[in-house]
Amino acid sequence: MTDAQETAADMPLRTTGGTPPDDGGSSAVGTPVPLLEPREGIPPVIADEAALAEAVAAFAAGTGPLAVDAERASGYRYGQRAYLVQLRREGAGTALIDPVACPDLSALGEALSGVEWVLHAATQDLPCLRDIGMVPSRLFDTELAGRLAGFPRVGLGAMVEGVLGFVLEKGHSAVDWSTRPLPEPWLRYAALDVELLVDLRDALEKELDRQGKLDWALQEFAAIAAASPPEPRKDPWRRTSGMHKVRRRRQLAVVRELWQTRDRIAQRRDVSPGKVLSDTAIVEAALALPSTVHALAALNGFGHRTGRRQLEQWQAAVDRAKALPDSALPQPGQPVTGPPPPRAWADKDPVAAARLSAARAAVTALAEELVLPQENLIAPDTVRRLCWEPPKPADTDSVTAALAGYGARPWQIEQVAPALVTALSATAKAKADQEPS
Numbered sequence: 001m002t003d004a005q006e007t008a009a010d011m012p013l014r015t016t017g018g019t020p021p022d023d024g025g026s027s028a029v030g031t032p033v034p035l036l037e038p039r040e041g042i043p044p045v046i047a048d049e050a051a052l053a054e055a056v057a058a059f060a061a062g063t064g065p066l067a068v069d070a071e072r073a074s075g076y077r078y079g080q081r082a083y084l085v086q087l088r089r090e091g092a093g094t095a096l097i098d099p100v101a102c103p104d105l106s107a108l109g110e111a112l113s114g115v116e117w118v119l120h121a122a123t124q125d126l127p128c129l130r131d132i133g134m135v136p137s138r139l140f141d142t143e144l145a146g147r148l149a150g151f152p153r154v155g156l157g158a159m160v161e162g163v164l165g166f167v168l169e170k171g172h173s174a175v176d177w178s179t180r181p182l183p184e185p186w187l188r189y190a191a192l193d194v195e196l197l198v199d200l201r202d203a204l205e206k207e208l209d210r211q212g213k214l215d216w217a218l219q220e221f222a223a224i225a226a227a228s229p230p231e232p233r234k235d236p237w238r239r240t241s242g243m244h245k246v247r248r249r250r251q252l253a254v255v256r257e258l259w260q261t262r263d264r265i266a267q268r269r270d271v272s273p274g275k276v277l278s279d280t281a282i283v284e285a286a287l288a289l290p291s292t293v294h295a296l297a298a299l300n301g302f303g304h305r306t307g308r309r310q311l312e313q314w315q316a317a318v319d320r321a322k323a324l325p326d327s328a329l330p331q332p333g334q335p336v337t338g339p340p341p342p343r344a345w346a347d348k349d350p351v352a353a354a355r356l357s358a359a360r361a362a363v364t365a366l367a368e369e370l371v372l373p374q375e376n377l378i379a380p381d382t383v384r385r386l387c388w389e390p391p392k393p394a395d396t397d398s399v400t401a402a403l404a405g406y407g408a409r410p411w412q413i414e415q416v417a418p419a420l421v422t423a424l425s426a427t428a429k430a431k432a433d434q435e436p437s
Contacts, residue, residue, distance in 0.1 A: 035166045038191040040093050042184065045084075047101035052108070055087075055095045060111040062089035065140065067118045067197035070125045071177040071190060075274065078266045082128040083177035088194040089115075096190060099132045100180070106133025113137050118201045120156045120193075122224055130229065139225050140217075142197065145204040148217050150371035160196050163203045168192055213372075216411040220376075223409060238334060241279040246286050249329035253321035254286040256330055261317040277301070277314070285318055338381065339388035351427065355387040358423035366419050378416045382406040386420065394424035 046052050059066065067088040072080050085097040085105065099105065109129075117136035119125055121143040129135070146154035153159075157168045172189040179186075208214040233239070237259035246255055259282060266273040281301020290296040293311045296318065297303075302311060339345075345353035363383060367374040374380070385406055391398035399421050403413045 030165075032161045032165050032167045035160075035168055035192055035195065037188065038094055038195055042187050042191055043094050043096055045096045045098050045182065045187065047098040049102065052097065052102045052105075055092075055097065056108045056111050058092040059087060059089050059095070059108065062092035064090040065116045065118045065198050065201060066112055067194040067201075068125070068129070068134075068136075069119065069190070069193045069197070070128050072128055073176050073178040075174070075272050076176040077178050077272060078270050080128050082125075082132060084182065084190055085129070085132070085134070086190050086194045088197065090198070094191050094194060096187060100178075104133055109134035116140055118142065118197050120159075120197065122221075126224070127229065136225055139221050140201050140205075141221055141224065142200050142204055144220055144224075144376070145201075145208060145217050147376050148213050148220070148372050149204060149207050149211060156193065159204075160200055163207075164196055164199055166196060168196075211371075216409075219409040219411050235330075235334060240282055242283040245283055247332065249326075249332065250322065250324075251286040251289065252330045252332065253324055253328075254289065254318055255282055257317045257321040258282045258285060258314065261313065285314065289322065290315065290318060339384045342384065345388075349388075352388055355390065355424055355427045356384065358427050359383050359387050359420055362419040362423045363416060366416060370415065378403075378408060378412050379406075382408055383420070387424070390424050394421060396421055399424070 044051075046055055067086075069086040070082040071084040071086075073083050074080065077083075082099045085099055086094065087097070088094045097105065097108075113135075114137060116138040118140045120141070122139055122141040126135075142156070142159060143154045146159050151159065151162065153162070157170060160166050160168050169189050169192055172186050175186060177186070182190075205214065208217050235256075237256045240255055240259055243255065246252055258277065262273050262277045262282070266276045269276070278301050281299065284299045284301055285296060288295070288299055290299065293308070293315045296315050297306065297311055302314065306314075340348060342353075342356060345356060360383065363374055363378055367377045370377065382403065386399070386402055391402050396417060400413050400417050403417060403420075408416075
């Protein structure tokens, strides 16, 4: 049993209490305290170059980690750009920056490049921060830290309440952050999101260290900071909700044409694609293959509020797809670059299916021992790839090399390699025993 396993087994996870921001003492476990106002009040929104330059100087002169958050307008605007950036650092206080008025924050990013940035669910905010010139060289992800520490609820509000004993204001996470001017209650909410982020980071660091998992977390954080931006998704139209109903190639062509038409309109109008046309409507039109605007208008999603001109543009998209030659129609499904879906393994390769079942059981048992989610212990796709084409022989060295090749971190390999070697070896032996001598 590893140190982390012994700690997880012997000591219950601390999920309440903590230190209040200012009093320097320890808070007793009890009723959580509502956090209603930022310590220095709501700062003015930085919306010009002079104010931004002052903020850059102030935060560069600050000390300790930098708390960072960003608000997007998902569901309202096209894309995932940031509409508000919140920062907090010891010695600089809190800053709220309007990245619409100040779209280039590279000077701020450069001034803070050597500082550890503290984010909650970092992979959600890093793309929009990167777009405005803010890229951390070091980071601490409080959500991921909570997962590794075994917390059952890892939302920011739940973590602040469970670890520090404070209740954050709720209710503004899904508002339209592209609104200008931003209402004061929204700004208060935004400022409070970074108010205790460094306090939470410090408490989680201690908890991870107590459990013997701090080095694991640091490896994960380093991997996130070093990761390249993801490649654009191929054929994004295939992710239309309800696509499982669409089976014929001509119908797939209608989905593709409607999706691409909707995307162009949404981008031009800077609105969420779902506000232009719903996925449900796209799938309904693909299944029905309407021949006229009247027939299209009768379908779910093309109701009475859809104007004649809009109906004509959607019908034109359907007609374009219907006019394509067979050679130009999309193929069903996407090209598979890795193993087939696990549900198909039993038919394609029963031995591989047995390997996967044994490996999954081993990973599940180990994750329970270590008190962390299975997907954080090892990526499910990594397990599938290993089981579909296992190294031969499947010994510790070869499995270690395979896992590293799939991007597993050293701590993950150290934990899972022995269990996976045992699982692969057991299924190999079972296969050998079944073969005629």
